[in-house]
Amino acid sequence: MSDNSVSPQKHTDLSADIAERIRQDILNGSLVADDRLPSESELSEAHGVSRATVREALKRLAAQSLIRTKRGATGGAFVNRQTFEDAYAQMASTAKLLITLNEVDIATACQARFALERGCARLAAKNRQEHHLDAMRHEIDRQKYPELSDEDFCASDVAFHRALVDATGNPVLSWQLAAAVEGIEPLMNMLTYRQRDRDAVISLHEAMVDALEARVGSRLEILMDYLRDQTLRTALS
């Protein structure tokens, strides 16, 4: 095997090959956001393959939301501007898949989630703005409804923590973390909260907002540890 270039084995999957070539063009900047790729016919001629093969390659790229296609006279395939929302959705989906398919236990997932979140406590305390506090208080109000289903309670919890990580003001951080938290949601959804558990969570949430308002990151960290322990207790009951 002297050939360890870009093509491990050329014998199969032309469409994967073509997709990879175009992918590299996007990665290295030959193609930038909103550029139009050549038409399918042109691509097929340029790469010496049939249009069907080119189409399969383009579908691969579309599945990674690297390109979008438009029909009609001025249509074609265009390089997608990779938004944080795209990446977020993709990551959350990957995380969900991984967690459900690998039977990750809830303790491990909880531990991971709170460990990650803890990391942004100080940054959030430093950069938080009023609307973050408002969003979090709004979710706390929702959480106080006793009729709320466990699932809705959990969804509100996710929104609360999403606002918390957004408060860091760092898009990379909030994107990564939000995806992680959402990826773990299916597991959290399996928890059943007794009213006592909910009360405990809610008072911790309130204390967290207060700490965030007062910009005391260290206190926020401690509260997060409590919340982790509380959640773990709920999970194991």
Added chain:
Amino acid sequence: MSDNSVSPQKHTDLSADIAERIRQDILNGSLVADDRLPSESELSEAHGVSRATVREALKRLAAQSLIRTKRGATGGAFVNRQTFEDAYAQMASTAKLLITLNEVDIATACQARFALERGCARLAAKNRQEHHLDAMRHEIDRQKYPELSDEDFCASDVAFHRALVDATGNPVLSWQLAAAVEGIEPLMNMLTYRQRDRDAVISLHEAMVDALEARVGSRLEILMDYLRDQTLRTALS
């Protein structure tokens, strides 16, 4: 736009539709790892579309590494076991793409990286084992070579921190974090380390290993803050 159900508009892209259907079958457990999908002909008949369309759908799934295909008599499309390695590679790739395409500045990326890492300091201190320390010390030795290129220095740094997050013993955590760190690597690669900078980083690394060995998570956190500041200084010089 009252319709926000699963199907935004059914009028186009049958292949995306089919892909989504199969995807759901995998997600909800109708299809589990290593299950064989029906053959392309059977699928085309079952969904009432041509084989070409089915193939485009399958390529979409393959691009997300949800399935793999094998040729020959016993061939077909098989549901992939979603390994942590797969998810890791996918996430790192997404992160790289996002960061290069959005011109995330290095300060933001650094801040995110160290914030995330900080979150697992205590857990790592609690769960670390001998081989984690060994791996980290090995990387430190590499980093001491003055002839090391900036790129190799950076790669060793990534390996060092990878070992650090592995020390948490939490696969979800180390998967998420490792992907984040690697995703940021292209940016870190643009840094030029003067010898003085390298020395500073190396002594911090050594102190970190010591703190980890002594299982003092709080000290590890402080050292990480130093390392963040040091890296930011390097970045801005």
Added chain:
DNA sequence: CCCTCATAAATGTCAGACAATTAATGCGAA
């Protein structure tokens, strides 16, 4: 027993056709 060859099943690839969509063009009427 082992080697070879034929066979069947499946994916990979191709060529050509038609349908559907969409912007631009041209033209006629008010």
Added chain:
DNA sequence: TTCGCATTAATTGTCTGACATTTATGAGGG
């Protein structure tokens, strides 16, 4: 002139049928 509308061209979406390639299996002969 300007508005409205049909025409046209370009492009993706889909279908059909064919052939190439790969791979397991089984039959037959040495």
